[in-house]
Amino acid sequence: MRVVLPLLGLLALAGVSSAAAPPNVVIFFADDLGYSDVGCFGATKWKTPHLDRLAKEGIRFTDFYVSQPVCSASRCSLMTGCYSNRLGIHGALPPNAKHGISDREVTLAQMFKSKGYTTGMVGKWHLGHHPQFLPTRHGFDSYLGLPYSNDMWPHHPEAKKGTYPPLTLFDGEKVVDHDVTAETQATLTARYRDRAVQFVRENKARPFFLYFAHTFPHVPLFVGEKFRGSSGAGGVYGDVIQEFDSAIGDVLAELKTAGIEDNTLVIFTSDNGPWLSYGNHAGTKGNLREGKGSVWEGGLREPFIARWPGKIPAGSVQTEPAMTIDLWPTLAKFAGADLPPSPIDGKDIGDLLTAKPGAKCLHEAYVFYYNQNELQAVRSGKWKLILPHSCRMIEDRQPGMDGKPAGYKQVKLDTMLFDLEADVGETKNVAADHPAVLQAMLAHAEQARADLGDALTKRKGTGTREPGRLADPPMR
Template sequence: MPELPLIEGNKKIGEITSLKDQDKLTTLYTEKAIDFINRKSHKPFFVYVPHTMGHIPLGVSDKFRGKSKQGLYGDVMMEIDWSVGEIAKALEKNGVADNTIFIFTTDNGPWLNFGNHAGSSGGLREGKTTSWEGGQRVPFIIRWPGKTPAGTVCNKLGCAIDLLPSFAAISKGKLSKNEIDGVDITSLWKGDFKSEPRKSILYYYGKNNLNAVRKGNWKLVFPHDWNSYNTKPGKDGVGGKRIKKTVEKLELYNMERDPGEQYNVIDYNQDKVKEIMLLAKQARKKYGDLNVGIKTGSGTREIGKLE
């Protein structure tokens, strides 16, 4: 891979030229975030800290290397945990901790074929780059003193794409008139778990393939191909091979009773299938679906021809 320049403002301040250079990134990002908070905390501010770790290839500073009992990946997690703590301390130090929304989340599930450098999906099916829950469902932790009830768990639907309209609603900011996919979910953050600002999720993948649709606690999975992790993983930063699998027919899962997507209950719940198919038809009309009409295998089966 080419060298990675480090940019501050419009000025290049450094360069990542080797895997060893990555070891400094988590600490560097943390120091820059804290410096920003120290300089800007006298007025409203927004800090976004997208850590390079724990994406492979992994890197960790000397102060955490070898400190965990879970190898390099565990060391990386320890340093990220330290980073979160240091940023929280900076908010406390500047007297704004109780007037700041603090969110911790991630972008996708684990890259399981990297084995001991990949983390865990916690019993959810498959991992990154799939439309199964192991690839899509991620942790989301919010601290909003005086607004979000401490110690509570919300099981309603929400997506990372909902952050923008939620922040806009809180700050009374104006969104573009252009249509976006996110919705305001601040009612959930405030503990109103009877509300349902997001009613469905469209699992689009690849160029424009609608692999599944979720409505409430039900997820309808459409015929599609994916690369499965159900094989021997790699080790120490080298990825193992994945195997191609195919959903041959419609499958339906009750996400409340079966979050691991192990039991296809489509035969017992045709009413739910009809409800979700209406959402799928609307999505296909509006956004398209390249799964429809694709021939695979012997050339006689069409993936996604559902109506």
């Protein structure tokens, strides 16, 4: 592990009182953001000054993961601290889905509520759009946003007539727009920003949790008039990123104006990698392989930035692996909350987040599922195991342009082993050179199959739980 830990940061840590009040927490969660879409992670075609400043004043993780490279599954893991397939949430829930997050699970918002926090959300939920699944039924005091992805609407470039109903916009549990238009989508970033700033302003005197789960840069891309053309060569994608960065800057400014930035933990990451088939309307993966919809690094590894003045030493860089599932137990400890009654998969990464010297990843391995409960990859330490499966890939294909996607090719993959420290692009299979490592990685896969199951090997796990279903009676 390499942690860059400035001397001033160490001195700041030494002066922090253990009796400090529990922090406010703000999570910015992008949609389909590429690993290199932020300046401090390599972006060059557009600028992200507020996120770059956040990293300069806090920490960035180089090896931060989501549990699955797709919308609903990824968000489920963030909200519950569990692998989403443990909870029966797979893929991206469509508008005709009759299931969603179960009310037997304890969300981040419910955990914070148990400790007296006020909770608010803006943006994309995507864990069920029927009333019993909405954010306001799972711990959030307020909500403004879309129930699922913004391309799940009648104007999708590949949708047949009647595939999707009109897209709706919720305020709390009330639909305030029954047919979201392109013009409305162009105002979403500003609306989310205004509501987020208002939430901070109204709750500055009490502990709060704000979840800003942005609709973008998921396609279709829309940007406010002020930011159209702002990124120049970055095109509309760069404009969208710059508008989001500006919105983040406005929320950060409100924290400062309110005098509460020193006791606010701010986190930024995304739900999965870039949707590469959309070409110039997709993000950038840097040196990683592939993107959204694959368990290659480009689909799973995300930029992660956190700032908590006096707790996180400024300018830190963490290279130990971590995942969204780890945020639940970590934030619970910061808030003084207990773990939920049902087991979760995440582990406390507080020492990694605060750049404690010598801190290590507490997981023996992370496992990556996709499709309908297919175990496709495992990471342990610097090693990454790819298990036999079929996947879609954009390699050697001409990507789409201007909002219209290109087709993927389907590829059958065999067992492969990669050394991510030496080969982050996953180009050289070293399984034959490291038979002992391969066997150890396969053993991790077997443990996952026994617990969570695996459709590829027709295994049924013993540790899975059911999602919520529309016909389920409410919990008393």
